[in-house]
Amino acid sequence: MKQKLSVSKVDTRPGYLLIEGLITLVIGVFAIWTIMTMIVYAGNEKKQNVINFHSYLSIIESDRYRFEIKQCQPSKCVMYSPVTKKTYRIERYQNMVRLAGAYKGHVPSLTNVQWVRWTKSGGCLRTDVTFDNGQKCSAYSKLPFKD
Structure with a gap:
């Protein structure tokens, strides 16, 4: 008894697996690039908050204005x-x-602020800030208090 081997003829396309692999590779690289961009952006946001905080400090401590504190409350100075x-x-x-100023108009000094408080501490103006992302910054500014 002879058994016949049935070999089905499969329509093989020689370049099909190569194209499939390349598309998968491109999608994978794009996904990794997206994740890395998001990680870098999250790190830059924290750095930007610190830069903005130091910019705020340079304004209130600058010789251009030589500010004197007339009144200090936790919500405003x-x-x-x-x-x-x-x-x-x-x-x-x-x-x-x-x-x-006393009239219309304002200059935004810090953005993305969740909470801020000003206090007089040791003859200095203490500024405590919490940003929207939870980052906290604090500084003492040696400004004279005008009684």
Whole structure:
């Protein structure tokens, strides 16, 4: 008895697996690139918050204004500049800390702020900030208090 081997004729396409592999490779590389970009962006956001905080400090401590603290409350500070002979206030407004004059207009000093507090501590103005991402910054500014 002879048995017949049945060999089915499969339509083979020689380049099909190569193209499939290349497409998979491209999708994989794109996925890894996306993940790496998100990680770098998350790290840059923290650095940007620190840079913005130091920029805020450079404004209130600058010789351009030479601010003197007239009134300090946890929610806002009223400052006087003998250089410009004007009164300014720094306060939290929505999700930012702004520097405003006595009239209309303001300059956003810090953005993405969740919480901020100003206190007088050891003859210095202490600024405590918590950003939306949970990052905290704190600084002492040696500004004279005007009684």
